[in-house]
Amino acid sequence: MEIKVEEKILSANDRLALENRARLDAARVTAVNIMASPGAGKTSLILRTIEALRGRARLAVIEGDLASTVDADKIKAAGVPAVQINTGGGCHLDAVMIADALRQLALDDVDILLIENVGNLVCPTNFALGEHKRVLVASVPEGHDKPIKYPSSFVDLDAIVLNKMDLAPYVDFDLAAFERAVRAIDADVPIFHISCRTGEGLEAWVAWLMQQSGLS
Amino acid sequence: MEIKVEEKILSANDRLALENRARLDAARVTAVNIMASPGAGKTSLILRTIEALRGRARLAVIEGDLASTVDADKIKAAGVPAVQINTGGGCHLDAVMIADALRQLALDDVDILLIENVGNLVCPTNFALGEHKRVLVASVPEGHDKPIKYPSSFVDLDAIVLNKMDLAPYVDFDLAAFERAVRAIDADVPIFHISCRTGEGLEAWVAWLMQQSGLS
Numbered sequence: 168m169e170i171k172v173e174e175k176i177l178s179a180n181d182r183l184a185l186e187n188r189a190r191l192d193a194a195r196v197t198a199v200n201i202m203a204s205p206g207a208g209k210t211s212l213i214l215r216t217i218e219a220l221r222g223r224a225r226l227a228v229i230e231g232d233l234a235s236t237v238d239a240d241k242i243k244a245a246g247v248p249a250v251q252i253n254t255g256g257g258c259h260l261d262a263v264m265i266a267d268a269l270r271q272l273a274l275d276d277v278d279i280l281l282i283e284n285v286g287n288l289v290c291p292t293n294f295a296l297g298e299h300k301r302v303l304v305a306s307v308p309e310g311h312d313k314p315i316k317y318p319s320s321f322v323d324l325d326a327i328v329l330n331k332m333d334l335a336p337y338v339d340f341d342l343a344a345f346e347r348a349v350r351a352i353d354a355d356v357p358i359f360h361i362s363c364r365t366g367e368g369l370e371a372w373v374a375w376l377m378q379q380s381g382l383s
Numbered sequence: 384m385e386i387k388v389e390e391k392i393l394s395a396n397d398r399l400a401l402e403n404r405a406r407l408d409a410a411r412v413t414a415v416n417i418m419a420s421p422g423a424g425k426t427s428l429i430l431r432t433i434e435a436l437r438g439r440a441r442l443a444v445i446e447g448d449l450a451s452t453v454d455a456d457k458i459k460a461a462g463v464p465a466v467q468i469n470t471g472g473g474c475h476l477d478a479v480m481i482a483d484a485l486r487q488l489a490l491d492d493v494d495i496l497l498i499e500n501v502g503n504l505v506c507p508t509n510f511a512l513g514e515h516k517r518v519l520v521a522s523v524p525e526g527h528d529k530p531i532k533y534p535s536s537f538v539d540l541d542a543i544v545l546n547k548m549d550l551a552p553y554v555d556f557d558l559a560a561f562e563r564a565v566r567a568i569d570a571d572v573p574i575f576h577i578s579c580r581t582g583e584g585l586e587a588w589v590a591w592l593m594q595q596s597g598l599s
Contacts, residue, residue, distance in 0.1 A: 205420040205504045205533060233505065235531045254593065256535055258505040286532070287472040288421045289449065289503050308547065309422025315451045316502070317421060320471050331463040331524065337553055338580075352403025364554075 178296055179325075179329075183262035185299025187269060194274035197380035198282060200260075200296050202320065203304035205286030210238045211363035212304055212372075213281050217245045217371045220279070224382050227277040229258040229268045231285045238283065248272055259290040262297055279380050288317045300325040300379055307331040311341045314348035321352045323363040325379070326359065328372060333362040396510055398453040399478035399548060403485060403513025410490035412443075413596035414498060416476075417514050419520035420529075420534065421502030424546040426454045427579035428520055428588075429497050432555040433461045435589040436495070445477040445484045447501045453500065465490055474509040476500050482513075491565050496595050504533045516541040516595055527557045530564035537568045541595070544573065549578040 177185070190200050203209045210230075214342040217226055228249040239251035249270040252260060265282065272280070282298060284291040303324050306312055308331055314321045321327070327349060335342070342360075349358060357375060361368035377383035394402075407414050419425045426446075433442055442466040446454040452456060455467035466484040468476060481498065488496070498514060500507040502506050521529055524547055530537045537543070543565060551558070558576075573591060577584035593599040 204422060204502070204525075205529060206522075232532050232536050235528075237528055237531060256505075258503075284422070285505065287474075287503060287505050289472075289501065290506065306422075306524070308522070308550065311419075312451075312453055313421060316448050318450050332552055334524065334550060337550055358502060 173300060176356065179264045183266055183283055184295035184297040186266050187262055190269055190300075190353050191274070191280065191297060191299070194277065196274050196277050196280050197377070198280040198296070198298040199298070199300045199302055200282050200298035201302050202284045202288075202291045202293075204288045204306070204309055205206060207286070207306040207309065208363050209283045209286070209304050209306045210241060212328060212330060212361075213242060213283060214245055214279065215366070215369055216373060216376065217242070217247050219369055220377070224377065225276055225279045227272050228282050229265065229280065229282045231264070231283055233257070235283060246371045248277075254285055258285060258287050259298055260284050261294045265296045266294060268368045279376065289321050292322070293319050300326060302326045304328045305345075307340045308338050311345035311348070314345065314352060316353055321349060324337070324353065324356050326357050326372075326375060328361055329364055330339060330361055332360050333365050334368055355362050386460050388563050396478045399482055399510035403478055403481050404515075406485055407490070407496065407513060407515070410493070412490050412493050412496050414496040414512070414514040415516045415518055416498050416500060416507075416514035416591070417518050417520060418500045418504075418507045419502060420504045420525055423502070423520045423522040423525065424504070424579050425499045425520050426457060428544060428546060428577075429499060430457060430461055431582070431585055432444045432497065432589060432592065433463050435585055437594070440494045440593065440596065441492055443488050443496050445481065445496065447480070447499055449473070449501065465492075470501060473506075474501060474503050475510050477510045477511055477538055478512055494598060495592065500540070501598070504529070508536050508538070510511070518542045519545060519562065520544045520546055521561075523550045523556045524554050526555075527561035527564070530568060534543040534568055538563060540569065540572050542573050542588075542591060544577055546574045546577055546579055548576050549581050
């Protein structure tokens, strides 16, 4: 007879992520970690989401970038509280950065916190932030082979947003092949087909987000 | 009076990169490290380059991916020796991986070695491979703000290839803003505007590559 005793040893990052999570839960905030390649449309998705949820949910945003405040400036211009994290070369956000950013937000006035991770399809997936939901933004011009070439980024997701559907007529993107590759990794994850440019498909994404946050 | 004594301490990776470089030099191979975000078109650029240089230069390719042999299979189908490196989750190539790949190539039969790094706009830039030239592939749908948001990836480049120019009419890409942002980092780096889909602009890139390799 074999008896296995397993104890999960939490990393320092995981422990701090749990503290972030507790803090968010205490303030009844649903936090969403949004990951993607550079230029897939994370900021555009956040701006479209802000627009769609105006008057329906109170949002806040944490913006992760290597440098610049370009993105946080856009969010603030849309009238939503935003904290910019500059990683100074770091390739992903971590729980320490989020803990610091949470201190700068009035969490009691927030329903949904959107966290835009550093544009990187590899590293962010390995670092828990304390988020409730993990969302990957893929984009049509990146090609349908991304789940095959970056499988670790397609694991343990709560949703995939496939952005830039408006460019499908101009590139060789095989939607069926993309979905087959996703399904080989995750049989159930919802895939939202959207275009932040045209607004196509945003309702379904926003409805899902509201539902996940207990707001609908 | 202040006297500064500076000594560069080489990392293990840097030392091995110098060994790779010596090995390439001995075989008269020019090695090009090709970096980009996922889906910017590194493999398409390599395939177009193979096509353009057929009969003019002897190429070989090292393909870096987290997983799969999709890319190396495409290169081999084009009749060029290719070694696939799977990093198994690793976010960049390093000099150890290249040393191993070089052992699998008949370097005396190669003029130009194209090394496709892992799709990642952050991490690969920090790891020397022993390459002679560092090239970044940017793509139009990623947006013109990438040099501002990922400045470290635009430092110390020998060329920038701006791919997917054919998509410019369908996205909000401000070419002047992109070039201004690049010039703020590097006043002189050549920028090639190309479309791997249509073939537009490839001659200038290929001519530059031939020149850098001492073949023209």
